Amino acid sequence: MRCATATDTGLIREENQDEVFAKDYRGCILAAVCDGMGGENCGKQASEMAVQEIFDHFSAGYQTGISSEELRALLLSSISAANSVIYTKSKMDYQSYGMGTTCVMAFAEPGWLSVASVGDSRAYLIEEHQIRQITNDHTVVNVLYQRGKISLEEMAVHPQRNMLTRAVGVERVVRPDYFRIPCKEDFMLLLCSDGLSGCCSEEEILDVMMTNHFAAMPQALVELALDKGGRDNISLAIITN
Numbered sequence: 001m002r003c004a005t006a007t008d009t010g011l012i013r014e015e016n017q018d019e020v021f022a023k024d025y026r027g028c029i030l031a032a033v034c035d036g037m038g039g040e041n042c043g044k045q046a047s048e049m050a051v052q053e054i055f056d057h058f059s060a061g062y063q064t065g066i067s068s069e070e071l072r073a074l075l076l077s078s079i080s081a082a083n084s085v086i087y088t089k090s091k092m093d094y095q096s097y098g099m100g101t102t103c104v105m106a107f108a109e110p111g112w113l114s115v116a117s118v119g120d121s122r123a124y125l126i127e128e129h130q131i132r133q134i135t136n137d138h139t140v141v142n143v144l145y146q147r148g149k150i151s152l153e154e155m156a157v158h159p160q161r162n163m164l165t166r167a168v169g170v171e172r173v174v175r176p177d178y179f180r181i182p183c184k185e186d187f188m189l190l191l192c193s194d195g196l197s198g199c200c201s202e203e204e205i206l207d208v209m210m211t212n213h214f215a216a217m218p219q220a221l222v223e224l225a226l227d228k229g230g231r232d233n234i235s236l237a238i239i240t241n
Contacts, residue, residue, distance in 0.1 A: 001029045001108055005237045006218030010195055011230030017043035018193050018235035019051045019101075026064055028109040030055070031237040033121050035193040037167065038099035046086050046101040050168055053082040054105060068114075071107060072178055075116045079103055079168060079176045086169025100167035103176075104135060104191050108239045113189055115179045119167050122197045124205070125181065126188040131206040134179050138166035162194075188240045195234035196225045214240060 003022040009015065017036035022029060034050045036043030057078040066074070082103070090096045102119025115123045117135040125132050136142065140163040141155045155161060168174055183189070188209060196205070204224060212220045217238055225234045 001027060001239060001241055002214065003029045003031055003237055003239045004215060004218045005031070005235075006222050007235040008195075008222045008226070008230075008233065010233050011226060013233055015044060016233045016235075017047055018195070018233040019044075019047035020191075020235045020237050021051045021055060022237050022239075023055060023059075025062060028107060029239050030058060030105065030107050031191055031239055032103060032105035033191045033193055033235050033237055034168070035102040035119065035121050035195075035233065035235070036099070037101060037164075038096070042090075042096050042099035043101070045089075045096070046099040046169055049086055049089070050082040050101045050103055053085050054078045054103070057081040068112070068180060071114055072180070075105065075107060075114060076176055076178060079105070079116055079118060080174055083168045083171075083174035087172055090169060098170075100170040102164070102193070103168050106189055106191060106239065108183075108189060111182060113179075113181045113183050113187070115181070115189075116176045118174055118176045119164050120162075120197075121191070121193045123179075124190040124192070124202070125183065126190065126206065126209055127184050127186065129206075129210060131202045131209075133202070134181065136177055138164055138177075140165060185241055188238055190221075190236060190238050192221075192236040193233060195230075195232035196221060196236055198232060199228040200224055209238075214238070 022031035036047035
C-alpha cells in the first residue's frame with residue numbers, strides 16, 4: 001500500500017496548526033490528520049502532541065496478525081492516550097488551557113479499512129469513481145441538522161458551523177467514532193482537515209482525484225482549497241493500494 005500527504009498554512013492563517021503523519025507497518029498503513037485548536041501556539045502543540053502519542057501508543061501495541069477487535073481497541077486507546085496527555089497538559093499549564101485537536105486516523109490493510117475520528121476532520125472513501133464520507137462531523141450544526149432544525153444550505157452559513165461538540169484533549173474522557181469498512185482493490189481513502197472539506201464540495205474533490213496521478217493528488221487538492229480562498233490550514237493524507 002502507498003500513502004501520500006500534504007499540508008499548507010493557507011492564505012489567511014499565520015500559523016499551521018494542522019499535523020499529518022503516516023507510517024508503514026509491513027505493507028499496512030496507519031495515517032492520521034489532526035487539526036489543533038486553542039490560542040497562541042496551543043493548537044499547534046495539541047495536534048503535534050496528539051500525532052506523537054497516537055503513533056507511539058499504536059506502535060507499542062501493534063503486532064502483525066492482530067485481530068479486528070484487537071485493532072479496534074488499539075486505535076481507540078491510541079486516541080484516548082493522546083487525549084489524556086493533552087488534557088493533563090492543559091490543566092497543569094494555564095497558558096495551555098482550552099487546547100485540543102480534532103483527529104481522524106485510519107489503518108489500511110488488504111481488504112479492510114479501520115477508521116477512528118473525533119471532531120470534524122473527515123475520512124472519504126473513493127471507489128468506482130464515487131466518493132463517500134465515512135466519518136460524522138462532531139459539530140453543533142451537524143447536531144442541529146440531524147434533529148431537523150436546519151437545512152444543508154443553512155449549515156454552510158450558520159454562525160456556529162465551526163463549533164465542535166467533541167475534540168481530543170478538551171474533556172477527561174474522549175469518545176471517538178469507529179468504522180470498519182471492506183474496500184476494493186482500487187480504493188482510495190482520503191483523510192483531511194476542514195481546510196479542504198470546509199470549502200470544497202465532494203464533487204470537486206473527486207474530480208481532482210480522478211484527473212491526477214497519485215503522487216500529484218495531495219498538492220492538487222491543496223491547490224483546489226487555495227483557489228477557493230484558503231481560509232484555513234489544509235492537511236490531508238491519501239492511502240491506496
